[in-house]
Amino acid sequence: MRLNLNEILEVPGGKLSFRCELDEERLTMPSVAGFSEPPYAEGEVKNSAGALTLTGVIHADMTRVCDRCLCEYGQQLELPVEAKLSATLEDEDDADIYPIAGDGSIDLSDILESSFVLDFDVKSLCKEDCAGLCEHCGANLNEGRCSCKPQTDPRLAVLGQLLDIE
Numbered sequence: 826m827r828l829n830l831n832e833i834l835e836v837p838g839g840k841l842s843f844r845c846e847l848d849e850e851r852l853t854m855p856s857v858a859g860f861s862e863p864p865y866a867e868g869e870v871k872n873s874a875g876a877l878t879l880t881g882v883i884h885a886d887m888t889r890v891c892d893r894c895l896c897e898y899g900q901q902l903e904l905p906v907e908a909k910l911s912a913t914l915e916d917e918d919d920a921d922i923y924p925i926a927g928d929g930s931i932d933l934s935d936i937l938e939s940s941f942v943l944d945f946d947v948k949s950l951c952k953e954d955c956a957g958l959c960e961h962c963g964a965n966l967n968e969g970r971c972s973c974k975p976q977t978d979p980r981l982a983v984l985g986q987l988l989d990i991e
């Protein structure tokens with residue numbers, strides 16, 4: 826979706842609000858199994874003394890996969906977005922500044938999807954203290970201990986042998 830900024834481009838104090846649906850395909854992340862609802866963003870572009878800034882929030886209702894126990898859990902993410910916009914070429918090297926096209930429009934979807942990918946917290950835990958899976962039998966340790974015996978750390982075993990010799 827493109828947003829035409831012509832009505833605020835030359836108007837200090839001018840504001841333009843937006844609501845934009847995002848393309849799930851472009852928000853694909855390793856720990857995201859799917860979206861329960863189409864992700865979208867709401868916000869505004871404001872002209873502050875000639876400098877244009879986009880602010881908003883991306884709403885994503887997702888099914889995620891826990892890094893430790895591999896279970897699926899729901900997460901409702903509200904990710905704040907802030908981006909500077911500029912029509913001048915000299916700012917092109919600055920990755921934080923998005924270009925305004927010659928016709929006064931911006932590629933809103935691209936800005937929002939890039940921000941999502943950059944700011945997304947890839948760490949995925951079903952809960953802070955997720956116990957994960959047993960590395961031997963694969964049991965989910967959140968559901969109770971499995972019957973595997975506690976393993977001795979191999980480094981400690983070596984140390985034990987050394988102590989035996991002495």
Ligand SMILES: [Zn+2]
Binds near residue numbers: 957
């Ligand atoms: Zn987990």
Ligand SMILES: [Zn+2]
Binds near residue numbers: 961962
């Ligand atoms: Zn086990």
